[in-house]
Amino acid sequence: MIKKIYLIGNPNVGKSVVFSRLTGVQVMSSNYPGTTVEISKGYLRLGDEEIEIVDLPGTYSLEPTSNAEKVAVSLLKEYPKNEIAVVNILDSTNLERNLLLTLQLIEEGFPTIVCLNMCDDAVHRGVGLDFKKLEESLQIPVISTCAVTGAGIKLLIDRIKEAKPAFRDKLVHEARWVEIGKIVEQVQRLEHRHHTLREVLEDASVRPLTGLIMATGVIYVSFKIVRFVGETIINKITDPFFFNILQPFLEKLTFYWKEEGFWFHLLIGDLINGKIDFKQSLGVLTTAPYIEFGMVLPYVISFYLILSLLEDIGYLPRLAILLDNVLHRLGLHGYAIIPVLLGFGCNVPGILSTRVLESKRERFIASTIISIGVPCVPLQAMIFGLLGRFGGLYVGGVYLVLFILVLILGVILNRIMPGYSPEFLLEIPPYRFPPLHMLAQKLYFRIRGFLIEAVPIVLIGVAVINILIYFNLFDIVTRLFSPVIHNLFGLPKEAIVALVIGFLRKDVAVGMLMPLGLSAKQLFIAATLLAISFPCVATFIVLWKELGVKDLIKSTLIMISISIIVGAALNFIILR
Amino acid sequence: MSEKIKKISLVQMKPNHKGKVIEILGGTNLQDRLMNMGVYKNKEITKLSHIGLRGPVVIKAGRSILALGHGVAAKVILEQE
Numbered sequence: 001m002i003k004k005i006y007l008i009g010n011p012n013v014g015k016s017v018v019f020s021r022l023t024g025v026q027v028m029s030s031n032y033p034g035t036t037v038e039i040s041k042g043y044l045r046l047g048d049e050e051i052e053i054v055d056l057p058g059t060y061s062l063e064p065t066s067n068a069e070k071v072a073v074s075l076l077k078e079y080p081k082n083e084i085a086v087v088n089i090l091d092s093t094n095l096e097r098n099l100l101l102t103l104q105l106i107e108e109g110f111p112t113i114v115c116l117n118m119c120d121d122a123v124h125r126g127v128g129l130d131f132k133k134l135e136e137s138l139q140i141p142v143i144s145t146c147a148v149t150g151a152g153i154k155l156l157i158d159r160i161k162e163a164k165p166a167f168r169d170k171l172v173h174e175a176r177w178v179e180i181g182k183i184v185e186q187v188q189r190l191e192h193r194h195h196t197l198r199e200v201l202e203d204a205s206v207r208p209l210t211g212l213i214m215a216t217g218v219i220y221v222s223f224k225i226v227r228f229v230g231e232t233i234i235n236k237i238t239d240p241f242f243f244n245i246l247q248p249f250l251e252k253l254t255f256y257w258k259e260e261g262f263w264f265h266l267l268i269g270d271l272i273n274g275k276i277d278f279k280q281s282l283g284v285l286t287t288a289p290y291i292e293f294g295m296v297l298p299y300v301i302s303f304y305l306i307l308s309l310l311e312d313i314g315y316l317p318r319l320a321i322l323l324d325n326v327l328h329r330l331g332l333h334g335y336a337i338i339p340v341l342l343g344f345g346c347n348v349p350g351i352l353s354t355r356v357l358e359s360k361r362e363r364f365i366a367s368t369i370i371s372i373g374v375p376c377v378p379l380q381a382m383i384f385g386l387l388g389r390f391g392g393l394y395v396g397g398v399y400l401v402l403f404i405l406v407l408i409l410g411v412i413l414n415r416i417m418p419g420y421s422p423e424f425l426l427e428i429p430p431y432r433f434p435p436l437h438m439l440a441q442k443l444y445f446r447i448r449g450f451l452i453e454a455v456p457i458v459l460i461g462v463a464v465i466n467i468l469i470y471f472n473l474f475d476i477v478t479r480l481f482s483p484v485i486h487n488l489f490g491l492p493k494e495a496i497v498a499l500v501i502g503f504l505r506k507d508v509a510v511g512m513l514m515p516l517g518l519s520a521k522q523l524f525i526a527a528t529l530l531a532i533s534f535p536c537v538a539t540f541i542v543l544w545k546e547l548g549v550k551d552l553i554k555s556t557l558i559m560i561s562i563s564i565i566v567g568a569a570l571n572f573i574i575l576r
Numbered sequence: 577m578s579e580k581i582k583k584i585s586l587v588q589m590k591p592n593h594k595g596k597v598i599e600i601l602g603g604t605n606l607q608d609r610l611m612n613m614g615v616y617k618n619k620e621i622t623k624l625s626h627i628g629l630r631g632p633v634v635i636k637a638g639r640s641i642l643a644l645g646h647g648v649a650a651k652v653i654l655e656q657e
Contacts (some may be wrong), residue, residue: 423645
């Protein structure tokens with residue numbers, strides 16, 4: 001009687017894709033090791049029963065050497081062996097390395113079924129596998145699948161119950177590799193082929209000179225595409241909607257709505273020169289939807305389009321190699337570039353993925369750096385929205401300040417924090433080209449996540465702010481903080497409201513800054529402070545969960561002191 | 577003795593050269609991690625590249641491409657003909 005099914009396999013063999021196929025539960029998958037940092041669970045219908053399936057983090061071995069592996073192995077041992085089925089997923093293009101785990105599973109007596117995934121890629125790369133021979137030699141069922149297209153999944157479901165233990169002598173390390181060598185020799189036929197363009201590119205991207213040239217090109221092109229796609233959506237879709245449809249409609253409404261009472265204030269906000277101004281009116285029906293859908297969403301779409309593409313192709317680990325040197329000085333190693341890049345989309349998944357880093361020390365440094373110096377898409381859209389009209393110098397200036405801060409902060413944390421950061425040891429995946437539907441699905445998944453998270457908070461946030469303003473309740477806060485804000489940062493005292501609101505969500509805060517009529521330099525300081533002071537409340541909660549209370553407090557103190565120092569410094573340098 | 581065998585670390589080996597692992601210095605955890613990824617005693621590996629002065633070393637072991645931090649690479653001792 002099977003009560004649980006476990007999916008186990010080396011990192012980056014496509015466990016999460018198989019999981020999605022089996023359960024219908026969409027989980028994030030990418031072409032780099034360590035995408036799955038949380039344990040996903042779902043159900044598979046087999047006949048009339050529903051059986052729970054658990055997607056375990058990737059592990060090379062049952063003798064764990066990292067935290068993720070420890071988690072995987074301990075979960076596997078939760079239930080008695082006769083009540084579980086283990087689906088061991090292998091990368092068909094790299095049978096040798098994958099078989100280590102398979103042999104260990106068999107030696108330990110787990111009822112196992114082998115799923116040779118990525119069979120299409122194996123064909124492309126000239127790797128021929130004899131499944132029958134492998135089945136004979138392992139004495140357990142072997143199935144070939146290609147999870148991204150769905151090939152073989154039905155067969156896997158049909159045969160999952162055939163998972164069975166087999167007898168094998170327990171071997172020690174090197175002997176096991178010798179055994180694996182023998183099996184591979186029997187079942188694998190390598191076709192000799194010329195190098196394909198893909199292989200030439202794979203090779204070039206890990207060599208110093210060509211790698212650097214490629215990295216520069218990839219980053220430059222990515223940035224250009226993100227801007228181009230974002231601007232196209234704004235100019236062709238969202239702006240026409242807001243200015244040609246919503247604005248005339250709302251203005252007609254205000255024409256009949258003479259009395260400017262509480263509801264008018266709440267829903268429409270203030271009229272600027274008798275007209276609705278989507279950036280400044282600050283109403284629940286005007287500024288709130290404009291910020292989310294007209295300014296932030298287009299860039300969320302374009303950013304995640306490019307990030308998802310780079311992830312699935314498998315470029316990010318190559319970037320990690322090139323940046324290892326620099327990141328080492330900050331107490332991190334190259335792989336920290338993955339959480340940092342995710343953080344540019346939204347800090348929450350960025351901080352969650354710091355779990356790919358081994359030590360607590362690295363996770364603390366990376367999380368703190370992300371929450372201070374890595375602006376998320378909404379925040380970046382706001383920085384562009386606030387400062388764009390004053391020219392690239394101001395926008396670039398904010399990024400420069402953030403970049404310098406990250407470097408200084410990293411170097412200092414690396415010096416003063418006890419302990420050391422472990423070295424980098426990473427498998428570099430081959431380039432893969434995801435089918436378009438996988439990419440579309442992933443993009444949809446991320447955009448939906450953004451909308452669910454952001455829209456209610458922005459609407460409610462703007463409503464609450466309006467109520468507070470209407471009843472003059474902000475005056476108390478304003479008066480309390482005005483010495484700091486005014487004397488130290490050179491900002492009008494009303495700006496504190498925006499900074500406080502920034503804790504809720506960064507994009508709401510900007511709606512508060514726009515109507516204040518600040519000068520370019522003041523906006524520069526305000527935008528920088530918005531970026532480096534407290535992260536939004538969602539990030540805060542994740543920091544708390546990931547770091548624990550003590551480190552959260554440490555991290556927060558760092559944020560507050562940096563905000564004060566940087567705010568004051570900028571004020572004295574550029575305003576005085 | 578016509579053939580001369582050199583013992584060098586992975587850091588010292590030149591890119592595009594092959595060598596056989598004869599020893600992995602350092603703790604058992606590192607040895608186990610490398611072992612699980614397919615780098616173990618007597619395994620022949622190819623060094624692909626070395627990034628910067630103290631950057632990571634990229635190798636090919638079997639069909640896997642692995643990147644090893646500089647410190648790790650210095651602990652992998654190879655025998656080269």
